[in-house]
């Protein structure tokens with residue numbers, strides 16, 4: 498890793514957790530260039546293969562899709578001819594990733610800035626400012642004219658709290674059910690760093706496989722592939738696999754994985770106690786210049802960071818050049834590429850950790 502390179506990363510809560518663990522246990526994992534974490538709100542995510550299959554069964558060609566939205570408990574598919582296909586969220590189970598059933602983080606609690614649509618009017622993004630670094634970015638970018646901001650309404654704030662709490666309640670029930678018939682869901686244990694050291698220093702990829710991957714808890718974040726010092730982990734569409742023998746005394750993938758243990762120093766409370774995590778302020782943000790999924794807050798912030806040379810590159814999730822809506826993660830310093838990556842791709846992709854310097 499080049500210590501002088503600074504990266505801003507955008508990701509779902511589980512990906513943000515992986516980035517946090519990679520840096521926190523940098524002596525074990527090798528660390529990363531991620532300096533600013535921009536987390537998205539996330540209720541669930543889908544498998545690209547099964548999403549496409551579902552659409553085909555409904556006579557929709559994914560090439561004809563203009564965009565996807567989740568709102569009012571519905572999954573909405575906007576077609577290029579302006580037709581809208583809508584299904585209740587409860588009918589998305591056939592293509593939802595099962596690991597999302599045990600996820601307790603709705604608002605990317607350990608990022609610098611978290612961004613979603615819930616809580617703000619149409620065309621605006623909801624922005625949770627969590628750290629001093631995040632606060633400075635939002636204030637300066639607004640002063641430089643990258644976007645406008647306004648107070649979030651009390652109603653908006655309450656709805657985010659309600660939905661985050663609902664996700665936690667429902668998924669805690671799912672965790673209870675799973676743990677009765679299967680192994681513990683480790684990341685909910687919230688143990689000390691000493692205990693983590695004690696356990697993780699005995700674990701390698703085979704333990705990751707039995708504790709996380711074969712338990713249906715893998716979020717496909719790509720952290721294990723990125724930190725492996727000898728490059729024997731590969732992730733296909735479904736799961737990480739190991740091709741070769743582990744290096745003696747290496748435990749990097751076990752430390753980095755967001756679904757092994759979570760230290761009290763990473764998350765100092767349990768998710769149920771603080772459904773939105775710790776934060777400084779919640780506001781609504783809108784760009785008048787560029788188009789995004791909601792208020793284009795994410796894209797505007799990334800443009801500001803690149804144009805003011807506050808980071809060297811940004812990690813984004815764009816669309817495959819040839820396969821419609823297939824998410825591809827990229828590391829870039831090209832503002833035009835960042836603009837092109839705006840919009841939510843509702844399917845899982847290993848984040849571009851692999852491309853990090």
Ligand SMILES: Cc1cc2nc3c(=O)[nH]c(=O)nc-3n(C[C@H](O)[C@H](O)[C@H](O)COP(=O)(O)OP(=O)(O)OC[C@H]3O[C@@H](n4cnc5c(N)ncnc54)[C@H](O)[C@@H]3O)c2cc1C
Pocket residue numbers: 507508509537538539540541542543567612613614615622623788789790791792793794795796797812813814815824838839840841842843844845846
């Ligand atoms: C899987 C998923 C589920 C979500 N669920 C909710 C929800 O339940 N409630 C809610 O309020 N908001 C949810 N969001 C966030 C919401 O869809 C918008 O991304 C957010 O409001 C930011 O909008 P924007 O206009 O500011 O972003 P834009 O300016 O459009 O930028 C979007 C950024 O998101 C990144 N991105 C796109 N797809 C992915 C992906 N699959 N994984 C990682 N990064 C990606 C791109 O790199 C891009 O930079 C979800 C996002 C994702 C990816």
Ligand code: SF4
Pocket residue numbers: 509510511512539540541542596597600601602716
């Ligand atoms: S595990 Fe699923 S619900 Fe949780 S943050 Fe990741 S993609 Fe979203």
Ligand code: SF4
Pocket residue numbers: 700701702724725726727728729730739742743744747748749750751
């Ligand atoms: S060598 Fe083995 S234990 Fe180390 S990161 Fe690679 S797969 Fe994991």
Ligand code: SF4
Pocket residue numbers: 515705709710714715716717718719720721722732737750753754755756
């Ligand atoms: S097993 Fe690998 S890809 Fe899956 S959640 Fe853990 S680190 Fe991420």
